[in-house]
Amino acid sequence: MPGTLFVVTAPSGAGKTTLVRGLLQRDERVQLSISYTTRPPRPGEEDGREYHFVDIPTFRTLRDRGEFLEWAEVHGNYYATSKVWLKEQIAAGRDTLLEIDWQGAQQVRKVFPDAVGVFILPPSLEELERRLRGRNTDSDDVINRRLLAARGEMRHVSEFDYVIINNELQIALEDLVAVVRAARLRYGTQHARLPHYFDFLEQD
Numbered sequence: 699m700p701g702t703l704f705v706v707t708a709p710s711g712a713g714k715t716t717l718v719r720g721l722l723q724r725d726e727r728v729q730l731s732i733s734y735t736t737r738p739p740r741p742g743e744e745d746g747r748e749y750h751f752v753d754i755p756t757f758r759t760l761r762d763r764g765e766f767l768e769w770a771e772v773h774g775n776y777y778a779t780s781k782v783w784l785k786e787q788i789a790a791g792r793d794t795l796l797e798i799d800w801q802g803a804q805q806v807r808k809v810f811p812d813a814v815g816v817f818i819l820p821p822s823l824e825e826l827e828r829r830l831r832g833r834n835t836d837s838d839d840v841i842n843r844r845l846l847a848a849r850g851e852m853r854h855v856s857e858f859d860y861v862i863i864n865n866e867l868q869i870a871l872e873d874l875v876a877v878v879r880a881a882r883l884r885y886g887t888q889h890a891r892l893p894h895y896f897d898f899l900e901q902d
Contacts, residue, residue, distance in 0.1 A: 709848035768805035
């Protein structure tokens with residue numbers, strides 16, 4: 699039975715990483731797809747765990763060889779997903795989650811039309827700014843650029859199957875867990891899991 703691909707998107711600061719980490723702790727059947735990026739590691743991040751960190755020439759070489767399912771430039775850095783690895787995981791029945799931006803999500807749907815899209819929104823742009831400043835990792839100029847970008851990103855929310863507003867973290871996490879469970883109960887997924895049961899029901 700093929701696995702389910704989950705695509706989770708959010709503007710920077712909406713809490714996507716925290717929610718995904720909580721989901722992975724709650725549901726061991728979901729694994730995270732590790733993307734490639736050219737941005738430098740943040741404190742505490744490790745190569746091969748949060749991302750595969752590569753320089754720009756290496757990234758471009760992999761891209762030109764057709765290694766990536768999708769790639770995009772975000773805030774001056776490149777991000778990409780390994781196409782071959784992802785296909786292998788889905789074919790092996792492993793539920794896999796992608797954390798990517800809306801541009802990458804569009805490209806993923808061309809190859810995986812059954813992917814489940816989830817968009818995470820902040821409760822307001824004012825709260826998003828507060829969270830970004832609370833990180834104490836970016837300059838005012840970077841924060842202003844992220845807020846401007848967030849407005850454009852959030853306009854693509856209608857392209858996704860589910861929308862979670864991350865006002866209270868625990869409630870938002872329960873919503874994300876519910877989306878994953880609901881996706882496994884879709885007819886096509888259940889039919890693939892229990893073909894003999896449904897074949898019996900469809901007999902004349």
